[in-house]
Amino acid sequence: MKADNEPTPRFGLRSFRAKFVLVVGGAVLFDLLLSGGLALWNVQKLSRDATSEVGEGLTNANQEYIRSYAESTASSVDLLLDRVHGDVKALAGVLQAQIDDPRRRQQVGATLSREAPDSVKVVYDAHGDWAQNLPGAPSVVSVWGYLLGADHNPLPSVQQEIEDSTVIDLVAPTLMASGSSKLQMYYIGPKERPIFRTVPYTDQAQTFDRLYPGHNKAEFWEFFFPGIYGSWQQWASDPASRPVPDDITQTAPYTDAITGKLIVSFFHPLWTRDRTGIAGTAGADITLDQLAEVVERVKIAETGFGFLTMSTGNVVAINPSGQAIIGLTSSSDASTQGVTGLERSLRASTQPAIASLPLDRNNDGVIQHIMLDSKGEHVPYIVVLKRLKPTNLWSSGPIKSETMSVGIVVPEREIYASLFAAQQSISRATNRILLFQIGAIVVSLLIVFAAVLGISKRITAGLRALASAAQRLQSKDYSVRVSIPTRDEVGAAGIAFNRMAEQISFHTENLEQLVDERTRELGDANQEISALNEKLRDENVRLGAELAVARQIQMMVLPKPFELEAIPGLEIAAYMRPADEVGGDYYDVLQNGSRVKIGIGDVTGHGLESGVLMLMVQSVARALQEANEGDPHQFLVRLNRAIYKNIERTNTNKHLSLAFLDFEDGRVTLSGQHEDVLVVRADGDVERIDTLDLGLPVGLENDISQFIDTRDIVFGSGDVIVLHTDGVTEAEDEDRRLFGFDRLCRSVQKRHGSSAEEIKTGIIEDLMAHIGIQKIHDDITLVIIRHT
Numbered sequence: 001m002k003a004d005n006e007p008t009p010r011f012g013l014r015s016f017r018a019k020f021v022l023v024v025g026g027a028v029l030f031d032l033l034l035s036g037g038l039a040l041w042n043v044q045k046l047s048r049d050a051t052s053e054v055g056e057g058l059t060n061a062n063q064e065y066i067r068s069y070a071e072s073t074a075s076s077v078d079l080l081l082d083r084v085h086g087d088v089k090a091l092a093g094v095l096q097a098q099i100d101d102p103r104r105r106q107q108v109g110a111t112l113s114r115e116a117p118d119s120v121k122v123v124y125d126a127h128g129d130w131a132q133n134l135p136g137a138p139s140v141v142s143v144w145g146y147l148l149g150a151d152h153n154p155l156p157s158v159q160q161e162i163e164d165s166t167v168i169d170l171v172a173p174t175l176m177a178s179g180s181s182k183l184q185m186y187y188i189g190p191k192e193r194p195i196f197r198t199v200p201y202t203d204q205a206q207t208f209d210r211l212y213p214g215h216n217k218a219e220f221w222e223f224f225f226p227g228i229y230g231s232w233q234q235w236a237s238d239p240a241s242r243p244v245p246d247d248i249t250q251t252a253p254y255t256d257a258i259t260g261k262l263i264v265s266f267f268h269p270l271w272t273r274d275r276t277g278i279a280g281t282a283g284a285d286i287t288l289d290q291l292a293e294v295v296e297r298v299k300i301a302e303t304g305f306g307f308l309t310m311s312t313g314n315v316v317a318i319n320p321s322g323q324a325i326i327g328l329t330s331s332s333d334a335s336t337q338g339v340t341g342l343e344r345s346l347r348a349s350t351q352p353a354i355a356s357l358p359l360d361r362n363n364d365g366v367i368q369h370i371m372l373d374s375k376g377e378h379v380p381y382i383v384v385l386k387r388l389k390p391t392n393l394w395s396s397g398p399i400k401s402e403t404m405s406v407g408i409v410v411p412e413r414e415i416y417a418s419l420f421a422a423q424q425s426i427s428r429a430t431n432r433i434l435l436f437q438i439g440a441i442v443v444s445l446l447i448v449f450a451a452v453l454g455i456s457k458r459i460t461a462g463l464r465a466l467a468s469a470a471q472r473l474q475s476k477d478y479s480v481r482v483s484i485p486t487r488d489e490v491g492a493a494g495i496a497f498n499r500m501a502e503q504i505s506f507h508t509e510n511l512e513q514l515v516d517e518r519t520r521e522l523g524d525a526n527q528e529i530s531a532l533n534e535k536l537r538d539e540n541v542r543l544g545a546e547l548a549v550a551r552q553i554q555m556m557v558l559p560k561p562f563e564l565e566a567i568p569g570l571e572i573a574a575y576m577r578p579a580d581e582v583g584g585d586y587y588d589v590l591q592n593g594s595r596v597k598i599g600i601g602d603v604t605g606h607g608l609e610s611g612v613l614m615l616m617v618q619s620v621a622r623a624l625q626e627a628n629e630g631d632p633h634q635f636l637v638r639l640n641r642a643i644y645k646n647i648e649r650t651n652t653n654k655h656l657s658l659a660f661l662d663f664e665d666g667r668v669t670l671s672g673q674h675e676d677v678l679v680v681r682a683d684g685d686v687e688r689i690d691t692l693d694l695g696l697p698v699g700l701e702n703d704i705s706q707f708i709d710t711r712d713i714v715f716g717s718g719d720v721i722v723l724h725t726d727g728v729t730e731a732e733d734e735d736r737r738l739f740g741f742d743r744l745c746r747s748v749q750k751r752h753g754s755s756a757e758e759i760k761t762g763i764i765e766d767l768m769a770h771i772g773i774q775k776i777h778d779d780i781t782l783v784i785i786r787h788t
Contacts, residue, residue, distance in 0.1 A: 029445065060626075062415050063367050063382075065566060066300065066408055068593070070365065070386040072568065073306055074406040076294045078389050083180035084266055084286055085248050091185060092247070092268035092282035094171045098164065099270055099279050109163035112170075119166045120159075124152040125205070129216055132205045138169040139186075141197040142205040145216045154195075161193045165280075172199035183256065183263055183285040190280045191229055194220035202258050211257045225251075231399035232269040232278050243401035244390045250402070252395040253288050253316055262288035267394075292317035295406065304410030310393075311359055311403055313346035325372065326409065327351040359405055361387065369412070380412040429552060447531060466490070466497060473501065483520070554582055554611050557618055559589045567596055570663065571756035571786040575764055577727075578779050584610025585725050585781035586617050586656065590625040594664055597625055597635075598785060600674060600723040601658035601698070606779050613654050616646050617698070632662050632671035637705045640698045647699045655699035659691050661713075661721065661785070668715040671708060673697060675724055678745060682718030684752045686745050689713065720759065721785040722748055727778035728763075731771050739770050756786040 098105040113120045122131035122143055129145035131154060147158045154162060165187050172185040176199060186198040198204055208215055212223075221229040228249065234241050251265040263285045270279040291308060295317040298306030305322035309315045315328055323330075327350030330343070349355045353370035368383045385405045393402030465482040472480040480501055482494045555576075564572040572589055584603030589596065599621055603610040620642045629635045636658070647654060659674035670677060673695035679687040689711065696707040715721065724744065731739040747766045751759045763782060 029448065033441075064592075065563070066367065066382060066384050066410065066415065067365050067386075068591070069298070069300060069566070070306075070384045070406055070408045073295065073298055073408070074386040074388055077291065077308060077404075077406060080180055080286075080290065080294060081250075081388075081391070084182065084284060085246075087175045087179045087182065087185070088248060088266045088268045088282055088284045091168070091171055091175055091187075091284070092270060094167060095165075095187060095280070095282050096270050098167055100273055102273075105164050105167075108167050109160075109165075112166040113163050116166070116169065119169055120163050122154060122162070124148070128205060128209045130205045130209075135201055137201060138173055139197050139199040140201040140204045141165070141195055142208075143195050144220060146219075147193065147195070158189075158193050158195060161189050161195050162197075165189070165195065165197050168197055168199060176200070180286070181290060183259065183261070183287055185282075185284045188220070188281050188283065190278050191219070191221055194280075196220075204258060207258050225394060227397040228267070228394045228399060229278065231394070232281075235269070236271060236276055236278065242392065243399060244392045246392060249392045249394055249399055252310070252314070252393065256285065256287075259287075264288060264291070288317065292319075295319075298408060300408065300410045301414030302411075303414065304408065307407045307409070309346060309359070309405050309407060311405070313357075313359060315344045315346060316404065318344075322409065325374070326354045327372075328354075357383065357385070357407075359385065361403075364405075382408075382410050382412055382415060384408045425552060425556070443534075447535065451531070466493060469497060469501070473504075554578075554615060557615065558587070563591070564589060567591055569666070569788055570596065571784075571788055572598070573756040573760040573784045575760055575782045576780070577776070578611075579606050579727070579776050582606070582608045582611030583779040583781075584614055584656070585727065585779040586614045586658070587723070587781050587783050588618055588621060590622060592625050592628065595630060596663040597621070598661040598663065598723070598783065599658065600725065600781065600783055601656045602674070602725040602727075602779070602781075603656040604654055609652060610654060613643070613647070613652075613656065613699075616643055617656065617658065630662075632660060632669050632710050633705070633708050635660065636672050636695060636698075636708050637703070640704050641702060643699050644702050655697045658698045659695065659723075661723070663715070663785075666715070666787075668713040668721070669710050670694065670713055671710045675726055675729070676741065677713075678722035678724075678741075678748065679713060679715075680720040680722070680748050680752060682716060684749060686749060688741070688745075715787050717787055718753075719787045720748065720756070722759075722763075723783040723785070725779060725781040727776075727780040728767060728782060730778060731767060731776070731780070732774055733770050734772055734774055739767055743770070756784040759786070760784045 098108065109120075116137065118133055118137040119139065119141070120133070122133050122141065124131045129148075131143040131148060131152065133141050141162055143154050143158060143162070147154060149155050153159070168185075168187050176182055176185055184198050184200065184202075186196065188197075189195045196204065215223050232249075235247075247268050249267045249269070251267075253262050253264055255261070256263040265283055265285050268282045270281055271277070272279045295306045295308045296319040298304070303321070303325075305319055305325070307315050307318035307322060307326070315323075318326075318328065323344075326346075328344050328346070329348060329350070346357055346359075347355055351372050353372060357368070357370075363385055364387045365384065368385075370381050370383055371378045372381050373379075385407050388404045388406065390401055390403045392399050469480045469482045481498055558576065559572075559574065564574070567589070574587060574589075576583065576585060576587065578585070584606040586599065586601035586603065588599050590599070591597075599617075601614075601617060603613045603617075617639070620639050624635055624638060629638065639658075643656075657672075657674045659670065659672035659677070661677075662669040662671070670689065670691065671694055673691050675691070677689040677691060679689060681687070694709045694711060696704045698704075713721070722744070729739055729741050729744060733739075743766070744763065747763045748759060751762045754762070760782060763784075767780070
C-alpha cells in the first residue's frame with residue numbers, strides 16, 4: 001500500500017491530465033488539420049482559376065491583336081494596289097476618250113506633233129533594226145522592225161498611231177508625280193501596231209535588244225505576254241467572262257528589262273469605239289520593293305515578321321530573316337522569250353509545316369499553330385493569313401483570278417511572354433500564400449499544444465494542490481494555501497479548504513504572502529495576453545499577403561503598353577496609383593476592330609471590396625466589347641444591370657461613377673457620369689465638358705436607361721483628351737489646399753504639343769510636387785488620349 005505521505009504522480013498515462021491532453025488535444029489537432037487543409041485547397045483552386053482566367057483573357061487579346069495586325073497590313077497592301085489602279089485607270093480614261101473621238105484625237109496629235117516634233121519623229125537604228133525618237137522628249141516611243149516600211153520609216157498607220165499617242169506626254173508626267181510611286185507609265189498599241197511609248201524617257205529598244213534577242217522579229221504581244229491579248233479579246237466579246245469584274249490586269253512579279261528590278265505591271269485594255277476589239281493598253285509598273293516595304297515593316301514582338309504570297313504559294317515579298325525562318329529558296333525562271341519571273345514558293349519550303357499551309361478562303365484570318373525547326377529544336381509559332389482583294393492576274397497563258405494573302409508569323413514564346421509572366425507571378429504569389437498558410441498552421445499547432453498543456457495543468461493543478469495541501473495540513477503546516485482559478489467543484493473545494501486553513505492560520509498570514517499571490521496571478525494573465533498578441537500578429541501577416549495578391553491581380557488586368565501603342569491614330573498614356581493596397585479606381589482601353597472604347601470610373605471608397613467591384617466592371621466591359629455591343633447607351637444599360645445584380649448578391653453598399661469614350665473613324669462619343677472631361681485643342685484652347693447629365697452612378701438602380709445620354713466631341717489631329725478621377729483634383733497639400741481642375745488645366749496647357757506620355761508624366765510631377773509629404777488619401781488615375 002501507498003504511504004500516507006507519498007506524493008501524487010504529476011503526469012502519467014493513467015493520470016487525469018494525460019487523458020485530458022489526449023482527448024482535447026486530439027480534437028483540436030483534427031480541427032486545425034481539417035480547416036488548414038481546406039484553406040490550402042481553396043488557395044490552390046483560386047490560383048488555378050485565376051491562372052486560367054488571366055491566361056484565357058491574354059490569349060484572346062494576343063490573338064485578336066495578331067489578327068488585327070494582319071488585317072491592317074492587308075489593308076495597306078490593298079491601298080497601295082488601289083492607288084496604282086486609280087492612276088492606270090486615269091491614264092486609260094484619257095486615252096479611251098481619244099479613241100472614242102477620232103477627230104479630237106487627230107487634232108490633239110497634230111497639235112502636239114507641231115509643238116513637240118521630237119515626240120513623233122523616230123530615227124532608224126540599222127544595228128537593232130528598229131526606230132526610236134531621240135532623247136529630250138517626255139516619253140520614249142519604240143517602233144519594232146516589222147512595223148517599218150522599205151524606207152525604214154514607220155508604216156503610215158503606225159506613224160498615225162505614234163502621233164495619236166502623244167497625248168500621254170501631257171498626262172503621264174503628272175500622274176507619275178502624284179499618287180503612289182511608279183517606275184514608269186506607258187501606252188502599247190494594238191496587236192496590229194504595237195508601238196511602245198513610255199514615260200520617262202529611257203534607252204528602251206537598246207535594252208530590249210540586250211535582254212530579249214529575237215524580239216524584234218516576233219509579234220510583240222505573243223512574245224512578251226502570251227495569252228493576255230486573247231483574254232482581252234474574249235472580254236470584248238463577253239464582258240461577263242472577266243475572272244474579276246475589273247478591267248485592270250496585274251502580272252506576276254518579273255524582271256524589268258530597263259531597270260533590272262523585280263516589278264509588277266498593271267494593264268488596262270483600251271477598247272475600239274464599238275467595244276468589240278482591242279485598241280491598245282495603258283499601263284504602269286511598280287517595283288516589288290514597294291510591296292515588300294509594306295510587308296517588311298511588319299514587326300511583332302522581337303522576331304515576328306510578315307510575307308505576301310500568291311494563291312499558288314509563290315512568296316512575293318518577305319524580309320531575309322523571315323525567309324530563312326520559314327525555309328524558302330529563290331529561283332528565277334530565266335528564258336530568252338517573255339518576261340523573267342520570280343519563284344519562291346511556300347510549297348518548296350524546307351519546313352513541312354510551311355509547305356502544307358492552307359491558302360484557301362476557309363482559313364482567312366484563322367490563327368494557326370505550327371512547329372518550325374530551328375537548329376534542331378522544334379519551336380512553336382503562330383501564323384495568320386489574311387486574303388487581299390481578288391484581281392485579274394496574268395502569269396503565262398490566259399488571265400485568271402488571283403487572290404494574294406498577307407501572312408504574319410510570330411514565335412509563341414514572344415507573343416505569350418506577358419501570359420507566361422502573369423502565370424509565373426500568380427504561381428509565386430500562390431506559393432507564398434501556401435508557405436504562409438503552412439507556417440500559420442504549424443504555429444497554431446504549437447500554440448494549441450502549449451495551450452492544451454497549460455489548460456490541463458490549470459484544471460489538474462487544483463486537484464494536485466488540494467492533495468498536497470491536505471498532506472501538509474495533516475503534517476500541521478497551517479500556513480498552506482491552494483490556488484485554484486477554476487469555478488467548478490474543484491474550485492469550490494479549494495475555496496472551502498482555504499477558508500478552513502485561513503481560520504487555522506489567520507494570525508500567521510502576512511502582507512508579503514498576499515503580494516506574492518497577486519504577483520503570480522498577474523504573471524499568468526501576462527502569459528495569456530502574450531499568446532493572444534502572437535495570434536494577432538500571425539493574422540495580420542496572412543491578411544497583408546492576401547491584399548498584396550489582390551493588388552497584383554488588379555494591376556495585371558490593366559492595359560499593357562504594347563496594347564496602347566497598337567491602336568492606330570491614337571497615343572494613349574495612363575497612370576494609376578491606389579491609396580491602399582487595393583484601389584477602387586477603374587480605367588481600361590478596349591479595342592474591337594476599328595472601334596476603341598476607353599473607360600474611367602471611381603468606386604466609392606477604396607480597399608479590397610472596392611477593388612473587387614472594379615474587377616467586376618472591367619470583366620463586364622470586356623465581355624460587352626467582345627460581344628460587339630456598339631451602342632454606347634445600351635452598353636452602359638447592360639453593364640449597370642450586371643453590376644447592380646452582383647452588388648445586390650454580395651449585399652454591399654458600393655457603387656461607382658463611370659464614363660466611356662467611344663472612338664471610331666475619327667469620331668468620339670462620350671457617355672456616362674463621371675468627373676468633367678478636359679479637351680485641349682491643337683491650338684492650345686481648353687474645353688471643359690460636364691458629364692452630370694450623361695448618366696447615373698452605376699449600381700444604384702437596376703435600370704438607368706432613362707438617365708443615360710451621349711455627347712459627340714470633335715477630336716481633330718493634335719487634340720488631347722484628359723480623363724481623371726477625383727483623386728487628382730482633390731489631392732491636398734500641407735495647407736489642405738486642393739490641386740483642383742484649374743491647376744490640371746494649366747499643367748496640360750504647359751505641355752501643349754507634347755506626346756501623350758510626356759503630358760502624363762508632367763501632370764504627375766506637378767501633382768506630386770503639390771502633395772509633397774502629405775499622405776495620399778484617395779486613388780489617383782489619369783488617362784491621356786492624343787489624336788495623332
